[in-house]
Amino acid sequence: MLVIGFAAVSGGLSARLIALGYRPISVNDPPAAAARLSRESEPVHAAIVPTDAPFLTPGSLWRLARANGPSSLRVLALGPREDDGHAERLRRAGVRFTLWEPYADRELRFAINRTLHDDAHGQSRLHARASTDLIARIRLGAREKAGLIYSLSPFGCYVETDRPCVPDSFVSLHLPLPNGGVELPARVLYANVPGDFARANLPRGMALGFLDPSVGTRVAIARYVAERLGDVGLHAEGDAAVTKSQMARVWSRVRAMIAPAAGARVPS
Numbered sequence: 512m513l514v515i516g517f518a519a520v521s522g523g524l525s526a527r528l529i530a531l532g533y534r535p536i537s538v539n540d541p542p543a544a545a546a547r548l549s550r551e552s553e554p555v556h557a558a559i560v561p562t563d564a565p566f567l568t569p570g571s572l573w574r575l576a577r578a579n580g581p582s583s584l585r586v587l588a589l590g591p592r593e594d595d596g597h598a599e600r601l602r603r604a605g606v607r608f609t610l611w612e613p614y615a616d617r618e619l620r621f622a623i624n625r626t627l628h629d630d631a632h633g634q635s636r637l638h639a640r641a642s643t644d645l646i647a648r649i650r651l652g653a654r655e656k657a658g659l660i661y662s663l664s665p666f667g668c669y670v671e672t673d674r675p676c677v678p679d680s681f682v683s684l685h686l687p688l689p690n691g692g693v694e695l696p697a698r699v700l701y702a703n704v705p706g707d708f709a710r711a712n713l714p715r716g717m718a719l720g721f722l723d724p725s726v727g728t729r730v731a732i733a734r735y736v737a738e739r740l741g742d743v744g745l746h747a748e749g750d751a752a753v754t755k756s757q758m759a760r761v762w763s764r765v766r767a768m769i770a771p772a773a774g775a776r777v778p779s
Contacts, residue, residue, distance in 0.1 A: 512533060512534070512536065512555065512557040512558060512559060512623070512627075513535075513536050513538060513544050513547070513557070513558035513559065513584075514528070514536065514537045514538070514559050515538055515539075515540065515541065515543075515544050515559065515560045515564070516538075516539065516560055516561055516564045516566065517537070517559075517561055524559070525537050527616070527619070528623075530616075531616060531619065531620050531623075532711040532712055533623065536551075536555070541566055541572070541574070544558065544575055544578075545574075545575055545578035548575075548579050549578070555579060555584065556583065556585060556627055557585050557586070557587065557623065557626045557627050558572075558575070558584055558585075558586045558587070559586075559587050559588075559589060559623075560572070560588050560589075560606070561588065561590045562588045562589065562591060562592065562593075562597065562601065562609060562611070563590055563593065567588075567600070567601060567604040568604060569603045569604060570603070570604070570605065571604050571605065572584075572586050572604050572605025573605045575605070576605065585607045585608070585626045585627070586605055586606045586607050586608070586626075587606070587607065587608045587610065587622055587623065587626040588601050588608070588609045588610070589609075589610050589612075589614075589622075590612055591611065591612050592611045592612075607626065608622060608625060610622040615644075617642055617659070617661055617714070618642045620712070620713075621641075621662055623712075624712055624713075639664060639736050639740060640662050640663060640664035640736060641662065641663060641664075641735075641736045641739035641740045642661065642662055642739065643660045643661070643662070643735075644659070645659070645660040645663070645686065645687055645688070646658070646659055646660075646687065647660050647668075647684055647685060647686050647687065648684070648685040649672070649682050649684055649685075650682060650683040650684075650685075651676055651681075651682045651683075656672060656674055657672070658670035658671060658672035658716065659671040659672070661714060661716060663686075663732065663735070663739075664732070664736060665729040665730075665732045665733045665736070666724075666729075667697070667719055667721055668684075668686075668718075668719050668721075669716060669717070669718050669719070670684075670716050670717055670718075671714040671715065671716040672715070672717065673715060675699070675702035675703065675704060675715065675716050675717035676699045677699065677702065678699050678700065678701050678702055678717075679698065680698070680699045681697070681698055681699075681722075682696075682697055682698075682699065683696055684696075684719060684721075686732075688731055688735050689735065690731065690735075691731070693724075693728050693731060695721050695722075695724055695728065696721070696722040696723075697720060697722055698719065698720050698722060699718070699719060700717075700719065700720050701717065701718050702716075702717045703715055703717065703718075
């Protein structure tokens with residue numbers, strides 16, 4: 512991925528990205544980025560820019576995307592938020608996602624993975640998801656372990672843990688949401704452990720799919736996800752940041768998915 516316009520081109524952020532398992536290509540500005548794109552033999556699908564970069568004028572990044580040829584270029588902005596209109600200015604410049612300071616490595620990894628996701632899979636995710644700092648309890652039989660909820664949606668989560676369970680195991684997850692904990696039966700979809708099939712862009716852990724959670728539980732999780740997306744500025748539908756109307760759209764999508772399947776009215 513391209514890293515454009517950060518003060519220390521060869522240090523700081525690039526070193527952080529390498530430690531997370533990515534291959535950054537650092538350049539000073541969009542013209543240098545376009546020149547580098549023309550020399551790259553492999554497609555470049557993502558670029559990272561500072562939120563306060565002076566070159567972020569309307570349309571500036573769309574021109575860079577055209578220089579990328581047939582491959583799409585999705586842009587993530589990192590840095591401080593200046594005011595309520597900052598997100599809209601970034602969107603007009605061509606930024607797809609933002610991550611406002613301060614942020615932890617797990618939030619940076621999550622933001623980069625979201626930026627890369629559509630190009631890797633050819634389609635958008637069906638439901639909004641967000642990074643979290645929740646510490647959950649996972650029970651398998653009589654054994655219990657703790658794990659960090661790296662990402663969460665109303666239908667599943669990824670748990671960061673040194674001791675993931677075997678795929679296809681059935682577990683019970685206690686999720687400590689701010690407005691009250693919920694218990695969720697879940698199935699282990701896959702485990703990410705060192706080896707030939709390890710996913711370098713994810714921490715060690717496991718993906719869980721929730722098994723028929725109640726409407727109330729999905730609603731509680733959806734609300735928390737929307738709040739988290741607003742906190743970090745990373746929006747699952749690709750706008751530069753979550754505004755009140757965008758959060759309402761996320762919530763509307765979740766209501767539309769849940770209500771017909773459950774045969775019940777979703778509380779507002």
